[in-house]
Amino acid sequence: MVNEFSSSEEKILTVAKIENGTVIDRIPPGKSLRVLEVLGIDSNYPYVVAIAMRVPSVKMKVKDVVKIKGKALTKKEIQTLTFIAPHSTVNIIKNFKVINKTELLIPKKVEEIINCINPNCVTNAHEPIVSSFDILSEEPLVLRCVYCDRLLKGVSLQNQL
Amino acid sequence: MKSNLIQHLFTTRKLSKQDIENLFDLAKKIENNPNDYSEFCKGRILGNLFFEPSTRTRLSFESAMLRLGGKILGFTSSRDSSATKGESIADTIRMVNHYADIAVVRHYMEGVGEVAKQFATIPIISGGTGTQEHPTQALLDLYTLEKEFGNIDGLNIGFLGDLKYGRTIPSLLYSLIKYDKVKINLISPKTLRIRSNVENRLSDAKSDFIVTENLHEVLETLDALYVTRIQKERFLDPIDYERLKNSYKITPETLQDVKDHFVILHPLPRVDEIHYDVDKLKYSRYFEQAKNGVWVRMALILKLLGVE
Numbered sequence: 001m002v003n004e005f006s007s008s009e010e011k012i013l014t015v016a017k018i019e020n021g022t023v024i025d026r027i028p029p030g031k032s033l034r035v036l037e038v039l040g041i042d043s044n045y046p047y048v049v050a051i052a053m054r055v056p057s058v059k060m061k062v063k064d065v066v067k068i069k070g071k072a073l074t075k076k077e078i079q080t081l082t083f084i085a086p087h088s089t090v091n092i093i094k095n096f097k098v099i100n101k102t103e104l105l106i107p108k109k110v111e112e113i114i115n116c117i118n119p120n121c122v123t124n125a126h127e128p129i130v131s132s133f134d135i136l137s138e139e140p141l142v143l144r145c146v147y148c149d150r151l152l153k154g155v156s157l158q159n160q161l
Numbered sequence: 162m163k164s165n166l167i168q169h170l171f172t173t174r175k176l177s178k179q180d181i182e183n184l185f186d187l188a189k190k191i192e193n194n195p196n197d198y199s200e201f202c203k204g205r206i207l208g209n210l211f212f213e214p215s216t217r218t219r220l221s222f223e224s225a226m227l228r229l230g231g232k233i234l235g236f237t238s239s240r241d242s243s244a245t246k247g248e249s250i251a252d253t254i255r256m257v258n259h260y261a262d263i264a265v266v267r268h269y270m271e272g273v274g275e276v277a278k279q280f281a282t283i284p285i286i287s288g289g290t291g292t293q294e295h296p297t298q299a300l301l302d303l304y305t306l307e308k309e310f311g312n313i314d315g316l317n318i319g320f321l322g323d324l325k326y327g328r329t330i331p332s333l334l335y336s337l338i339k340y341d342k343v344k345i346n347l348i349s350p351k352t353l354r355i356r357s358n359v360e361n362r363l364s365d366a367k368s369d370f371i372v373t374e375n376l377h378e379v380l381e382t383l384d385a386l387y388v389t390r391i392q393k394e395r396f397l398d399p400i401d402y403e404r405l406k407n408s409y410k411i412t413p414e415t416l417q418d419v420k421d422h423f424v425i426l427h428p429l430p431r432v433d434e435i436h437y438d439v440d441k442l443k444y445s446r447y448f449e450q451a452k453n454g455v456w457v458r459m460a461l462i463l464k465l466l467g468v469e
Contacts, residue, residue: 120291122272127249129276136361144358147272148293149172151358 015050021069023091023098024081029054031085032064034161038080041068080113082106083141083161106138114143117156121148168465171274171287173296173332174362178339185304187469188453188460195228198459201468202231208261209235210253211288212244212268217429217451218288218297222265225458234261251280258282263466266290284465292326292356297461298428299332301454305446306385308453309424313337317382319346321409322389322434324355329428330389331359338366345370346379350405353391376409381418386411388427388434412436416444426450 027035032051036042041049047069057063073081073090081088082104092100112130116123123131123145133143133152143152170176191198207226211219214237223233236242242253250266250273257264258281266273267288277285289295307313318337324330324347337343345363347355347370354372363370373379380386388411396402411425411434427435427447439445463469 116272118271120269120271122250122270122276125249125270126247127276128251129279132275145272147275148291149271149358150356151361 015052015067017096018048018067018069018093019096021047021067021093022071022073023065023067023093024085025063025065025089025091026057026060027064027066027085027088029060029062029064032066034084035064035066035081035088036068038084039068039071039073039077041071047071076113078102078104079110080161083110083114086138106135106141108135109133109146110135110143114152114157114160116145116148116150117152118145118148118150121145121150123147169274169277169281169285169287170296170461170465171277171285171290172294173299173335176296176336176339181300181303181336181339184300184457184460184464185307187463188304188456191459192453192456195456195459198229198463200230201463202226202229202466205229205231205263205466205468206261207231207233207235207462208257208264209233209237209288210242210257210264210266210268211235211237212242212266213289214238215267215288217454218265218267218295221451221454222286222288222297222458224455225462228455229459229462231262231462235264250276254280254285263462286461286465289328292328294332294335295328295428296332297454297458298329299336300461301450301457302329302333302387302426302428303336304453304457305426305450306424309446310384310422313340313343315342316340316384317344317346319348319376319379319383319386320355320389321348321376321386321411323353323391324349324389325353326392327389327428330355330387331362333387334359334363334368338363338368343369346383347372348374348376348379348409350374352401353405376415380415381420383423384420385424385426388425388431390427390430390432390434406432410434410436411439413438413442416442419444 024035032053050067052065054062055065086104086106088104090102091098111132114131114133116131123129132146136142136144141157209219226233254277263284265286265288268290271291271293273290274287287296320330345368391406393402423444424446425444429447
């Protein structure tokens with residue numbers, strides 16, 4: 001699958017191609033299991049799922065990669081992955097070919113997928129609205145609730161990702 | 162605030178210095194000749210949606226609308242509304258759109274302004290939301306300071322007490338940072354220090370502010386001191402409240418070395434953070450603030466209704 005080439009060891013790690021599905025490449029090392037969890041893929045998933053962890057990478061030194069047969073990501077799943085595995089690439093595979101490749105870039109604004117930590121924020125009440133945050137900083141990740149103005153960062157944010 | 166558009170007021174961040182000055186110009190005209198405005202809101206209704214208790218804010222909004230010749234309706238606690246049946250804020254706003262021409266909302270939840278923006282077809286004014294903001298209180302505080310000093314620019318202002326939970330504090334700070342060379346002194350015990358989101362906005366605005374626990378370190382340099390109550394209702398643990406409630410008490414002795422033109426403000430209600438003996442001193446302005454609230458709120462109603 002991975003087609004990564006380690007020049008020093010001259011070994012090739014190969015996993016079979018998939019006909020239709022999604023390959024998520026350049027995942028930050030160690031995050032691939034969390035990626036699968038977010039995508040709802042567990043032992044009951046009926047098709048091939050390949051996971052490669054801490055694979056050598058020219059750009060990243062090491063990276064994770066997952067390959068999922070028969071899976072198309074929803075918009076919401078892609079949004080969530082952006083925060084869990086920023087700068088990963090999502091490759092959509094059709095008939096063994098990559099028909100679309102997208103880098104997951106942290107947006108300026110995010111809606112719905114993250115909850116405000118403030119229990120008194122109106123987004124945590126029974127209202128016909130969705131949570132909304134402005135992204136103030138990517139590294140470290142800091143979000144500001146559009147509704148109550150509170151900042152989300154550090155552990156309180158990581159717990160949701 | 163453009164009077165020909167539906168606008169809401171939930172944060173002073175969205176007001177420009179010009180908006181504030183225009184509002185104060187009108188408030189001064191009203192204060193000088195209130196009778197001239199006694200029919201400006203004839204036939205108009207103000208809805209008061211108070212999901213939390215209030216004395217000054219509610220009464221002064223009611224006084225403001227009545228002095229403008231308008232009428233009022235509403236409720237004074239969530240127990241008196243369908244909120245107890247689980248009705249959402251959005252639905253309450255959609256309902257009041259048809260019952261009133263303008264409304265005031267006080268709520269314990271934060272972020273109500275964004276809900277109003279999505280569901281209101283009439284102007285909605287915040288009467289205080291959770292610990293987030295209380296913009297009309299800040300405007301009357303600022304109006305009081307402007308009347309006192311003639312200009313906000315260059316003032317050295319102290320904020321004392323509960324800077325974490327006091328909702329008037331962020332609103333007043335966001336107003337002050339629009340002015341030039343205002344020095345801000347944030348004086349509180351560590352546990353009641355200003356919230357990081359507010360401090361973040363002060364830093365973003367490159368405002369001149371310091372954070373300290375020691376009032377006496379800065380008191381003699383201040384033009385004004387804004388004292389706030391340590392709010393019992395904001396503490397989950399009553400022991401924390403008992404420990405901190407006496408942190409900063411102002412007595413006549415405290416004020417021995419203040420500047421001659423120094424003034425002391427408080428959004429009220431006070432408990433015992435300002436001794437009653439201070440009321441008699443030339444420095445106290447908190448009852449003046451309460452009076453100014455009516456003029457500022459009259460001006461705000463007129464601006465938002467576009468009938469000035």
